[in-house]
Amino acid sequence: MRVTVKKAYPVFSWSWDTDSVARDVYCNNPEHNVRPDINSETYAFLRNYRNDEDDVCGICRVSYNGVCPNCKIPGRSCPLVVGSCNHSFHFHCIYRWLDTPTSKGLCPMCRQEFTLKPEVLINEPHAQKFMELISRNRERRLAMEREEQELNNELREGGVVVDEPDQGVPVMQPGLGSDEEEDEIDYDSNDGMRM
């Protein structure tokens, strides 16, 4: 019998290698600082398990290996990151979340402060950007706390009544408190406190 190949369709697949599950398993190994053998069967199993199609980004609900809703081409242009808490998200999704004041810098899944898991290959290109974001968030939170403290102090001293249910944006009652006190309160920097 002779077979003539008329057409061939090469098919390939890829998936993000989040590394973390395998590392956790290998942590029980006394030589856990040795990089896991990526050709081992265990590793292959874990990788498939990890990148199951049901495994979706918690923010946009699209597969890790797919794209976040703002991207068209999966892969390098829409990367995945792994947090120290082992929760993974599309880089764009988690970055947008952490950039909102509502996030308070916390992981959407476990509410621990979100930082990139160190020594994970896919995190490396983003380490710098996340460091900047995280330190910006910390500063913002500290500034907010400081401001709240100052406002409270001033209110206690000046006896100014504030009508503030739970919006976080103080509303000054007209006619109460002296002019100097009002000047000292910086309303504009309260912008980030809503929601």
Next chain:
Amino acid sequence: MVMSGVECNFTWATMSRLMKEYRAIRAQKEVALRPSGGESGAGADGDGEDSLRAWTATLEGPADSPYAGASFALDLEVPATYPLAPPVARFRPRAMPHVNVNYETGEICLDILKGEWSPVYNLLYVVQAVQRLLREPNPDSPLNLELGVIMREGDLAAYRGLIRYYIQQQ
């Protein structure tokens, strides 16, 4: 269902997530949650593109609560920045006598709808959380002061009685 995303105020990110949620919600039977404009895709104001902006859930009063036998409409409004910002959930005005609901406006005091929101939650989760609130009212953050005071005093008979009274008024 027609989706004309071009004129929609939602970003594609919000729209595609809402579409996923819509499919998942339609596939389940436990929670009666639908776009307010109905299944046709026409929104409350007749605009197709806004059809996933407003949702309505029907909550049945839990059997072991003063709300047993009654049902309540819960309206959800999805903000343009969803899921980074929570949906606005409220009962209809003057329809829900509950410690954590403002009776006049229907506003709900629930942590996950405010500072504790996370983008991994979804509309279904919000409805289920409000449903839980019917069974487990939280007297520490009352929006209905009348019920809050009675509840804190521990007068369970008066508490149930007042809720039943309000419900029968409707």
